[in-house]
Amino acid sequence: MEKLIIDAKEYDSRLILGTGKYKDFNETKAAIESSSCEIVTVAIRRMNIGQNKEVHNLLDYISPKKYTILPNTAGCYTAKDAVRTCEIACELLEGSKLVKLEVLSQSKNLYPNIIETLKASELLVNKGFKVMVYTTDDPIVAKELENIGCECIMPLGSAIGSGLGIINEFNIREIVENASVPIIVDAGVGTASDACIAMELGCDGVLMNTAVALAKDPILMANAMKNAIKAGRDAYLAGRMEKKQHGSASSPSKGLITDD
Amino acid sequence: MKVLLNNENIVLDDGLTIKELIKHIQLCNQYYAVEVNEQIVPKSSHTSFLLKEGDKVEIVTAIGGG
Numbered sequence: 001m002e003k004l005i006i007d008a009k010e011y012d013s014r015l016i017l018g019t020g021k022y023k024d025f026n027e028t029k030a031a032i033e034s035s036s037c038e039i040v041t042v043a044i045r046r047m048n049i050g051q052n053k054e055v056h057n058l059l060d061y062i063s064p065k066k067y068t069i070l071p072n073t074a075g076c077y078t079a080k081d082a083v084r085t086c087e088i089a090c091e092l093l094e095g096s097k098l099v100k101l102e103v104l105s106q107s108k109n110l111y112p113n114i115i116e117t118l119k120a121s122e123l124l125v126n127k128g129f130k131v132m133v134y135t136t137d138d139p140i141v142a143k144e145l146e147n148i149g150c151e152c153i154m155p156l157g158s159a160i161g162s163g164l165g166i167i168n169e170f171n172i173r174e175i176v177e178n179a180s181v182p183i184i185v186d187a188g189v190g191t192a193s194d195a196c197i198a199m200e201l202g203c204d205g206v207l208m209n210t211a212v213a214l215a216k217d218p219i220l221m222a223n224a225m226k227n228a229i230k231a232g233r234d235a236y237l238a239g240r241m242e243k244k245q246h247g248s249a250s251s252p253s254k255g256l257i258t259d260d
Numbered sequence: 261m262k263v264l265l266n267n268e269n270i271v272l273d274d275g276l277t278i279k280e281l282i283k284h285i286q287l288c289n290q291y292y293a294v295e296v297n298e299q300i301v302p303k304s305s306h307t308s309f310l311l312k313e314g315d316k317v318e319i320v321t322a323i324g325g326g
Contacts, residue, residue, distance in 0.1 A: 018325060018326025019323075019324040019325060019326075020324040020325045021324065021326075022324060028324060041325060041326055042322035042323065042324065042325055043323050043325025043326075044320050044321075044322060044323075045320060045321065045323045046266040046267070046318060046319065046320055047287065047289075047292055047319045049265065049266055049268075049285050049287070049319070057289045057290075057291045057321060057322070058321075058322055058323055058324055059291045059321075059322055060289075060291075071322065072325055072326070074325050074326065084298065087300055088293050088295055088300055088318075088320055089293075089322075091293040091294075091300045091302060091303070092292065092293035092320065092321065092322060093322075160326070161326075187326075207326075208326075209325075209326030210326065
């Protein structure tokens with residue numbers, strides 16, 4: 001089976017799962033296992049000082065020995081804050097340089113601030129980070145981020161946490177066709193068909209969180225996403241038939257018993 | 261001495277190291293990273309790095325996020 005390659009590491013799974021919004025760490029762990037994903041995103045935040053010994057850490061459940069931990073810069077609105085967050089994440093994760101860069105513009109639609117994203121990408125690439133960058137579905141910006149040296153470009157399907165799916169398939173296809181690094185749809189997936197469409201468009205993977213975490217049964221939805229991504233990838237590789245304006249019969253028109 | 265720890269004022273004995281601070285606040289989780297005045301202090305320096313009056317200390321970890 002062909003694999004997804006990120007930062008010179010091969011992955012069987014093309015699903016990257018976020019760890020936010022779950023009921024508890026046990027549910028997070030069960031959903032991750034059900035999805036068969038190998039890369040999980042985490043946020044970097046101040047430690048809750050004074051917590052008692054019984055309170056576990058997310059990484060006690062999702063071991064960095066088993067999974068590739070992808071720290072994000074969620075909540076950062078400037079390149080400076082994003083770079084600072086990546087540097088402390090690197091220290092936290094024992095020197096791991098793989099990061100998910102997201103520099104937001106405002107809290108309503110959580111769209112990326114492209115100016116700051118470009119600045120942060122350049123700074124991080126120069127510091128040796130492997131940058132997986134959240135961006136808009138603008139093909140020109142995507143190419144620019146690739147040219148800067150980002151490891152992977154991650155255009156949004158629609159706004160983070162919206163569940164609206166892929167609102168501009170044409171742009172995603174355009175980005176995929178122009179790219180020579182992996183393209184991973186990040187944000188907007190609401191249900192399995194959205195993930196499948198992303199893969200049918202030729203994306204190399206899908207990153208999601210809310211669609212799984214806020215499903216009525218997150219563990220079952222994680223499994224659905226796994227299957228959708230596999231199906232979409234296979235369909236892309238198989239090459240879909242051409243769309244036609246009119247019908248085209250699948251059964252021969254000759255040999256009918258009603259023919260005179 | 262007074263230091264700002266995760267944006268909260270705390271009072272500590274003078275000349276505490278980061279390692280001693282970690283013990284003082286009873287942090288027993290292995291997954292944390294420390295920044296003092298916006299500079300990362302690598303784990304290897306925690307036993308030797310002395311805190312001083314007015315230091316701004318951040319101790320972070322990984323939590324759930326997308």
